[in-house]
Amino acid sequence: MNAIVAEQKSPLQFFHDGRVQRKLVIFCFMILPxxxxxxxxxxxxxxxxxxxxxxxTYLDSGKFVGLKNYLEVFTRSECFGSLAVSLYYMGxxxxxxxxALFFASLMVFKVKGAGVYKACMFFPYLICGIAVGFIFKFFYSRGYVLDTILMMFGMDLEDIPYWLQNQSINxxxxxxxxxxxYTGQNMVLFLGAMMSVDNDLYEAADLDGAGKWQKFxxxxxxxxxxxxxxNLIxxxxxxxxxxxxxxVITNGTMGTGxxxxxxxxxxHENQKVGLACAMAIVLLAIIVLCTVAQKLFFKYVFTDGADDPEAAAEAKRQRKAAKAARKQKKEVAPV
Amino acid sequence: MKKVLALILTLAMALSLASLTACGGSSSSSTGTTDSSAAGDTTDTEESGLPTIDSITLGEDYQDITATVTILTSRTDIADTTYAAYAEEFHELYPNITVEYEAITDYEETLQLRLTTGDWGDICFIPTSVSMAQLSDYFIPLGDYDTLDEIYNFVSEATYDGTVYGIANGGTADGVLYNTRIWEEAGITDLPTTPEEFLEDLQLIKDNTDAIPLYTNFAAGWTMGAWDSYIWIPATGDVDWHNNIAHTSNPFSDRGDQTGPYAVYYTLYEAVSRGLIEDDPMSTDWESSKSRINSGEIATMVLGSWAVAQCQEAGDTPEDLAYMPFPITVDGQQYAGASGNYSYGINNQTSEEQQIASMIYVKWLLEESTIFEDEGSIPALKTDDMPDVLAGFDGVELLSNSAAPEGEEDLFDDVNNESEVGLNNSDYPDCEILEAALTGSATLDEIMDEWNAKWTAAQESLGVEIYE
Incomplete structure (x- = not known):
């Protein structure tokens, strides 16, 4: 309403206008990020x-080749072959x-020294990835940390597998x-969400005689x-x-690439920057696909009828107890 | 009240924003001016004529120049100690010029990105990713090839079109580092001259001593890539092989006489598959391997001669370490390749004073400093003596790769990169040989056939002429 008046006002009054001010503030706050x-x-x-x-290459601007790089990404066996290795990481x-969920739910109830546990669990996340790599390079090295610990428990060095060399376990x-x-980081995220649950719910559950598992x-x-x-996405x-x-640990050798x-x-080694960029874009597409697929999955399977917490819990129950799905349904339906 | 507060807040934000953008503006404009002045300098360099490096008399010329020169190096281990000491020594000779070293871990990748900005310092080790044709984009010319080639070793490695853009920081010979005590204890009297003899000797070491016959340092990666340096002169005795390989069909095939690239990789493959290497290649550690070969826990390592000095320093028995040529004999003669280390290049985007000061320092390093004695490398000056570590190379012909023919300076790199065989620049293919030998997943012939196929495909896609 003021804006109409402000239109013909002096600059100072223009800035006095609440809407202009708000926009200015928003603009100022936004511009840096x-x-x-x-x-x-x-x-x-x-x-x-x-x-x-x-x-x-990095230094040479090269020539336009159209979709050739993309074709190559799809025809090279090692590009998509390496996604098989990602299955390990998904597991x-x-x-x-x-x-993370387990530890978080343990800690959401009153635990002595919860702060210390939380700090200890979260600490690995603070170490930079390269350093973690070096820590574990030595940890897994033949005859070093892990092997020594196992030998203390009476294992023979001969019986201990080569952690980084043996292609079935590396x-x-x-x-x-x-x-x-990352477990600690996930745990802290879960814990944060759990903390926001209203305490009355727990009290009510206690009155109803619910156990810890049921509360969870x-x-x-x-x-x-x-x-x-x-977190899953x-x-x-x-x-x-x-x-x-x-x-850092294996340099992608022995089937870990x-x-x-x-x-x-x-x-970086073969200077095929164009091809690598195409690979990056293809990976982006794969990740987007996976994310959308997960979203859809959770929408239709996990949180069926999401608004009602009871129904959501029910849907969850159905999914979790997949083996006894039919019985479960019959049992639950009347409730 | 609220309005006043809001106004203050807005003003504060606007002010801080203005100051921030002002900062950004001023810094960008200042880089802008340096850029433009630098561009101006480079264009008039050719007319005003920088001196060539051979025309400078050290200690006399350009005493009036005042400059602070930044030099980038990959040697994180000694940049603050040994290298800084050189800078101080130089400072006494030229009190107006201050030299500062900047050590960079992950040198190659960092430099690839920093070079393109133009604002990276004054002197650097020219990264291998800079192709010959690109040298003039980043570095000032130091002189012409014919003149400098008379004075310095390995000049051809940074020469394009007859102009030299970088001079190698000394060089190394290709050979095999071994512990003489262990080799003697194993009962070996004569050094091996063929891959088969070498493997038999390693077997003797395995049978007769407790030492690890051959330590591959697999986990470090680059130590595996080092095997590529033996496929040139040591394996063929041919100074043009490096240039011809791009024109050769199936260069990795078995020549049948224990020579050529195949023989080098055969040595690696067989040493692994006969169990003559360390127990778990994934658990190797480069730093500790230096002292272990010194003490005799390790008998042999296949590395360039630069490694000798480092391994000698790493323990109490430096006298046990010796260096032998790679065990390949071509027509009754053993050869060793000598090649330059990283070459010093000087930024062409800085002021002329900086460039001259840089040139003086490079010249001083190459000619007057003790850098080559300290590192045990082949000196840059052709007139200087060979290092002691090469004492065992009697009767071995020491050769360098010849310069690429005009117009083909980048041909090898192009074919090499396109094929992804990665000779000299990728460790992974060499790692694959060890993997295959260790797990038995492929025979050497299968791997070499695959490399040949990749090489041929690259030659075809680049339209390279094949000579028979």
Whole structure:
């Protein structure tokens, strides 16, 4: 209303206008983060899309080759072959979420020294990925930390597998490092969500004589489903783009080369920057697909009829108890 | 009241924003001016004529120049100690010029990105990713090839179109580092001259001593890539092989006489598959391997001669370490390749004073400093003596790769990168040989056939002429 009056007013009055002020404040607050975002994310990203159509190195601008790089990504066996390695990391992600959920639900109830536990669990996340890599490089080295510990428990060095060399377990060894690193972080996220659950619900549950498991299943799980879904999506896209453990610990040798490691090798060792950019874009597409697929999955399977917590809990129950699905339904329906 | 508060807040935000953008503006404009002045300098360099490096007399010329020169190096281990000491020594000779070292981990990748900005310092080790044709985009010319080639070793490695853009920081010879005590204890009297003899000797070491016959340092990666340096002169005795390989069909095939690239990779493959290497290649550690070969826990490592000095320093028995040529004999003669280390290049985007000061320092390093004795490398000056570590190379012909023919300076790199065989620049293919030998997943012939196929495909896609 003031705006109409302000139109012909002096500049000072123009700034006095509440709407103008609000817009100004919004603008001032936004411009820095937006500038950073544009300069460091969107411009490089657009450049990367551009590079992916060129046959170029870092220093030489090369020539336009159209879709050739993309064709190559799809015809090379190692590009998509390496996604098989990501399956290990996806498996790891599930274990990681399970562990995080477990520890978080232990700690949401009153525990002595919860702060210390939380700090200890969260600490690995604060270490930079490269350092984690070096820690575990020595941890898994033949005759070093892990082997020594196992030998203290009476194992013979001969019976201990080569953690990084044996191709049937070396990916698991690597995945374990990322589980170690991220479990604490996931746990803290879960814990944060759990803390926001109204205490009255627990009290009511106590009055009704609910056990811890029941509290977890009927109170906690439904109230933190959003954060679980979020963590799962992040973990899955994270496992598709796993890089640091294999790069630092094994350099992608002995069958541990993930998609990112191969991309890095093509770009930096063979100077095929265009091809590597195309690989990055294809990976982005895969990640988007996976995320959308997960979203749809959770929408139709996990949180069927999401608004009603009871129905959500029921849907969850159905999914969890998949073996006894039919019986469960009959039992639950009258309730 | 609220309105006043809001106004203050808005003003504060606007002010801070203005100051921030002002900061950004001023810094960007200042880089803008340096850029434009630099561009101006480079254009008039050709007319005003920088001196060539051979025309400078150290200690006399350009005493009046005042400059602070930044030099980038990959040697994070000694940049603050040994290298800084050189800078101080130089400072006494030229009190007006201050030299500062900046050590960079992950040198190659960092430099790839920093070079393109133009604002990276004054002197650097030219990264291998800079192709010959690109040298003039980043570095000033130091002189012409014919003149400098008379004075310095390995000049051809940074020469394009007859102009030299970088001079190698000394060089190394390709050979095999071994512990003489262990080799003697194993009962070996004569050094091996063929891959088969070498493997038999390693077997003797395995049978008769407790030492690890051959330590691959697999986990470090680059130590595996080092095997590529033996497929040139040591394996063929041919100074043009490096240029011809791009024109050769199936260069990795078995020549049948224990020579050529195949023989080098055969040595690696067989040493692994016969169990003559360390127990778990994934658990190797480069730093500790230096002292372990010194003490005799390790008998042999296949590395360039630069490694000798480092391994000698790493323990109490430096006299046990010796260096032998790679065990391949071509027509009764053993050869060793000598190649330059990183070459020093000087930024062409800085002021002329900076460039001259940089040139003086590079010349001083190459000619007057003790850098080559300290590192045990082949000196840059052709007139200087060979390092002691090459004492065991009697009767071995020491050769360098010849310069690429005009117009083909980048041909090898192009074919090499396109094929992804990654000779000299990617460790992974060499790692694959070890993997295959260890797990038995592929025979050497299968791997070499695959490399040949990739090489042929690259030659075809680049339209390279094949000579028979």
């Amino acid at each position: 937006m500038a950073l975002l544009i300069v460091f994310t969107y411009v490089p990203f657009i450049k990367m899309i551009q590079f992916s159509f060129y046959d170029r 790891g992600a599930v274990v990681q979420l399970g562990l 990916n698991i060894s690597l995945v374990a490092t990322s589980v170690w690193r 299943r009927y109170i906690i799980l439904p109230s933190i489903k959003t954060i679980i879904v979020l 992040l973990s899955i896209s994270g496992s598709l783009s796993a890089f640091e453990p294999p790069y 993930t998609y990112f490691v191969i991309m890095n090798r093509l770009a």
